[in-house]
Amino acid sequence: MINKDEMMNPILEVCPSFRAEWDAFVDEWKDEKDGLPIYLALSDLARHLISMLQAGETEAFPQIFEIVERWHTEGDGYVREAATVGLLEDLQNTNLHEKTNPEQLRCYLGTESLKWWDKLYGFWERGEMLRP
Numbered sequence: 001m002i003n004k005d006e007m008m009n010p011i012l013e014v015c016p017s018f019r020a021e022w023d024a025f026v027d028e029w030k031d032e033k034d035g036l037p038i039y040l041a042l043s044d045l046a047r048h049l050i051s052m053l054q055a056g057e058t059e060a061f062p063q064i065f066e067i068v069e070r071w072h073t074e075g076d077g078y079v080r081e082a083a084t085v086g087l088l089e090d091l092q093n094t095n096l097h098e099k100t101n102p103e104q105l106r107c108y109l110g111t112e113s114l115k116w117w118d119k120l121y122g123f124w125e126r127g128e129m130l131r132p
Contacts, residue, residue, distance in 0.1 A: 002074050
């Protein structure tokens with residue numbers, strides 16, 4: 001089972017362009033007594049992925065979103081929730097997209113990630129509960 005402390009490692013392997021942001025994040029939060037606030041790092045990752053999408057740098061997206069799928073299927077409760085609320089929700093945030101559209105990312109989502117992607121729309125558009 002993937003836990004909070006190990007969830008970012010595979011992303012850094014397949015998306016080395018995120019390494020500098022991750023290292024700066026770790027340095028900023030290294031003294032946090034409750035551990036790293038991964039949700040904030042996932043917001044940074046979402047912005048990074050959106051900027052990659054805008055630049056047309058999507059070669060690593062299949063591997064990146066395969067990891068996101070694994071977070072949803074192999075992660076502990078924290079990791080599964082963080083994958084949805086920490087990453088997918090930010091990827092859907094139209095305020096973060098200037099020349100792109102969240103739906104451009106749909107084709108990279110695995111089955112479980114896509115289910116949660118659509119559940120987020122249901123939550124924000126129709127007030128539906130985010131339940132498995």
